[in-house]
Every structure is written in C-alpha cells, then in structure tokens.
Amino acid sequence: MDHGRRKAMGAIGGVAAVGLLAPVAIGTAVAADKQGKTEVLDEKGQVVHQALPYVQLDPEAVAERAYQNYFKGDCMYGVFASIVEELADKVGEPYASFPTTVTRFGAGGVMGWATLCGAANGAAMGIYLVSKTPVPIIDEVFGHYSHAELPDYTPKSAKMKIKPSVSDSTLCHVSVSKWCDVAGAKSFSPERAERCAQLVASVAKKTVEELNAQAAGTFVAAYPIPQEVQACRGCHDKGSELENTRGKMDCGSCHTEQTKDHP
Numbered sequence: 001m002d003h004g005r006r007k008a009m010g011a012i013g014g015v016a017a018v019g020l021l022a023p024v025a026i027g028t029a030v031a032a033d034k035q036g037k038t039e040v041l042d043e044k045g046q047v048v049h050q051a052l053p054y055v056q057l058d059p060e061a062v063a064e065r066a067y068q069n070y071f072k073g074d075c076m077y078g079v080f081a082s083i084v085e086e087l088a089d090k091v092g093e094p095y096a097s098f099p100t101t102v103t104r105f106g107a108g109g110v111m112g113w114a115t116l117c118g119a120a121n122g123a124a125m126g127i128y129l130v131s132k133t134p135v136p137i138i139d140e141v142f143g144h145y146s147h148a149e150l151p152d153y154t155p156k157s158a159k160m161k162i163k164p165s166v167s168d169s170t171l172c173h174v175s176v177s178k179w180c181d182v183a184g185a186k187s188f189s190p191e192r193a194e195r196c197a198q199l200v201a202s203v204a205k206k207t208v209e210e211l212n213a214q215a216a217g218t219f220v221a222a223y224p225i226p227q228e229v230q231a232c233r234g235c236h237d238k239g240s241e242l243e244n245t246r247g248k249m250d251c252g253s254c255h256t257e258q259t260k261d262h263p
Contacts, residue, residue, distance in 0.1 A: 038132050052094060054130035056215055057086045059208040060153075066204035067155035070197040075118030076106025076125075078200035083126040083208065109172025117172045119196075119203040120145050126207055136221060137210045139248065142170050143223025144206050146250060151198035153205050162195045168250050175199075 040049040062082050069085075070078035081100040088095035103125065105111060106118035123141045128134045149164035165182040167175035176187055176196075185191040213219040225248050236245045 040132055049128075049132075049134070051132045051134075052130055053091060054211060054215060055087070055090050056212045057083070057090070057208045059205040059212070062086050062208045063153050063201040063205035064155055064157075067157070067197050067201040070200045073101060073104045074107035075196055075200050076103045076122040077101065077118075078197070079119050079122030079204045079207065080126050081122075082204045084129075086208075087130070114173035114176070115171060117145070117170055117175050119200045120170045122200075123203050123207040127211065131211060131214060133214070136219070137207075137214055139225075140210050140219075140221050140223055141203065141207050142248070143221075145170055145175075145203060147223060151195065151202040153198065153202040155198060155201050158198060159194050160191065162191070162198050169254070170249060174254075 037053065038051045039047045040051070042048045065085060066078045066082035069081045072078075073081065077100065080103045084095050084098050084100050088098070103118075103122055106116075106121045109115045109117055110121075120142055123145075124134075124138045127137045127141065131137055146168055147166065149166055151162055151164055154161070163179075163183045165175075165179040167178050169175060169178075176192065179185075179195055180187055180192065183191065183195070185195075210219060234240060236242050238246065
C-alpha cells in the first residue's frame with residue numbers, strides 16, 4: 001500500500017477514520033501492524049477495511065455509560081462513545097483521543113430525519129471500528145434491534161420503568177411510533193426520551209456481547225434474514241426477475257398492501 005493511498009485513508013484527530021468507511025465486501029487476507037491495527041485486504045491486495053485493537057468489555061458497564069451518554073449527545077453518540085470510552089479506559093490510544101462527538105449527527109435518525117435509528121447506527125460504527133469481520137455482527141445487532149422486545153436493560157439510574165416494544169424495523173420513525181402506540185406516550189415526551197436512553201443502553205450492551213463472543217470465537221448468529229424477507233428478495237433483489245430493490249430489513253414493516261402478484 002503506497003504512501004499516497006495510506007494518506008488518502010485519512011485520519012480524524014490522528015485516528016484512522018475506519019468507522020466512517022463504507023461497508024464493503026471483506027476479503028480473507030489479513031495483516032496486522034505493531035500497534036495492533038489490522039488491515040483486511042481483498043484478493044487484489046487492496047485495503048478494504050481497517051480494524052483497531054479490541055479487548056473484551058463488560059457489557060453492563062458499557063450499557064450504564066451509554067445510558068448517561070445519551071443525555072450528553074443523543075442516541076448514536078450514546079452507543080458509539082460508550083464503546084470507545086470503555087476501550088480508552090482499558091487500551092488507551094487510539095481510543096483516548098478518538099473524536100466521538102462526530103457521531104452526534106445521528107441524533108433522531110440523522111438530525112431528526114427519523115431514518116436509521118442512531119442506536120443502530122452507533123452500534124454499526126463501533127463494530128466496524130474494531131471487528132475484522134464486522135458484517136455478521138452488524139447483521140446480528142440489527143436483527144436483535146428489529147425483532148427483540150426493547151429496551152431489555154434497565155440502567156441503575158433509570159428515571160422510570162419503560163414498557164418494551166418490537167419495532168420490526170431499524171428505522172427511527174417506525175421504532176418510535178410503534179413504541180408510542182404500545183406505551184400510550186407522545187413522541188416528544190420525557191417518557192420517550194427515557195425510552196430511547198434505555199434503548200441505547202440495551203443496544204450498546206448487545207453490541208459488546210456480540211463483539212466479545214466474536215473475539216472469543218464463540219459467536220453464533222441468532223437472527224438470520226427472515227424467510228419472509230428472503231422470499232421478497234427472490235423477486236426484487238440482485239439477479240431476480242425485477243431487481244428493483246435491495247436490503248435485509250423486514251419488508252412488511254412498511255409494505256403491507258397485497259397485490260395480485262402477492263397473494
């Protein structure tokens with residue numbers, strides 16, 4: 001890898017911007033430098049991913065920190081900063097100086113646009129930062145986010161008890177609206193803010209649990225792509241007859257109308 005390409009990979013505050021790289025196909029050839037940073041190469045020897053050193057963390061400690069961080073910088077920051085800060089405590093650099101506030105853009109599904117939930121976004125960024133094979137872990141955390149009753153962790157300093165809900169989606173809009181229906185609460189209420197704070201804690205905890213399992217060689221996926229989604233992909237995804245969409249999210253969370261082609 002020439003100097004120009006290394007420079008082009010960039011750095012933020014002296015830290016490689018690995019968490020901001022687009023997720024791409026990961027090759028099998030791996031090279032590690034003296035600092036423990038791992039470069040994953042494709043079949044042509046090109047760097048497609050960089051992973052910083054990871055040590056196993058206490059999931060509950062991360063969850064507690066994430067709950068507090070939510071009130072400092074919102075949902076994406078809450079998850080991502082909690083992982084980085086715990087690693088900074090255990091490893092030091094490059095985590096100690098990592099510019100975690102860059103993730104505040106993810107608040108409310110990216111600056112209030114209610115797209116990808118910031119908790120899921122922060123989890124994906126944290127996973128991509130430290131995992132040499134991030135895609136299976138991201139898939140697992142997103143699957144858990146979509147299909148589990150969340151929040152499923154109550155922080156020690158929780159302000160109130162929160163009723164969990166199932167989102168069937170990773171979208172902020174869907175997740176919040178479904179929770180509002182279940183809880184009988186408003187989307188700009190203190191109860192909703194507390195719900196999202198506890199959701200952030202739950203997602204951060206799950207993320208670290210799966211990263212720990214991968215590091216220990218015990219990771220097993222519990223959330224494969226649902227059969228219903230695979231059926232939809234059979235007609236609409238790559239190489240299909242229509243090939244007019246892409247994705248892994250539950251189609252039924254948005255597409256509910258039945259047509260003559262969908263008996």
